Amino acid sequence: MNVFEYLVKITPQATAHGSGIKYVFKRNEELDSNLTQIAYGKFEPGEVCECHVHPTMDECFYFIKGLGEYQVGDEFVELRENTFLIVHAGVPHRLEAKGNLPLEFVYWGVAL
Template identity: 45%
Template sequence: MEKVNVAEKFKMFSDHWNPRIVGELNGQQVKFAKLKGEFIWHAHENEDEMFYIIKGMLKIEFRDKMVELNENEFFIVPRGVEHKPIAEEEVHVMLFEPASTEHTGKEEHEFTNNNQEHI
């Protein structure tokens, strides 16, 4: 059992769209990621995904609407819902999702990383 210093963890990496696992509980993983630019359209068929904004502003585009998240706000994308995250400036985000969640769902892309590092 160790406490996690959020700022220190974010200092450990600089790349974008490559989540790091910082904790696990009850089959769920807590991940930190830096985002910048546009991700790809994707869905997670069997898992919900929570985005909690630590720093910056993130837009999540859906086929019928756009959600804008600011610091200290979160949004849960329901399983099976296609979405595309967009970060106009760098965003620090905490993701909370089942360990079984594939990074880009069934989509294969240069961003896809299903072997995420524990930090």
């Protein structure tokens, strides 16, 4: 197993939710852990990941660039550079990129 990946060598793909793109560093089948994937994500301004739930997975995000808003349950979190966010399993959540620049982030899921 490779212990490193270069982002420029990873083929971008659509997210499972139909918005934005992702570059997957590692998938669950490549790891000996409860991580479901580790990826770099990018949403263009105005892109939205509609409200959804992961019943058996916590999802963590670290936002690198851009502005956005994350709805986690009934709470609205303003996203900006250097923001960390965790969405616990079973909690509805929705992501929206705002501003004039892409929203860029690293994220990973942990199966429970």
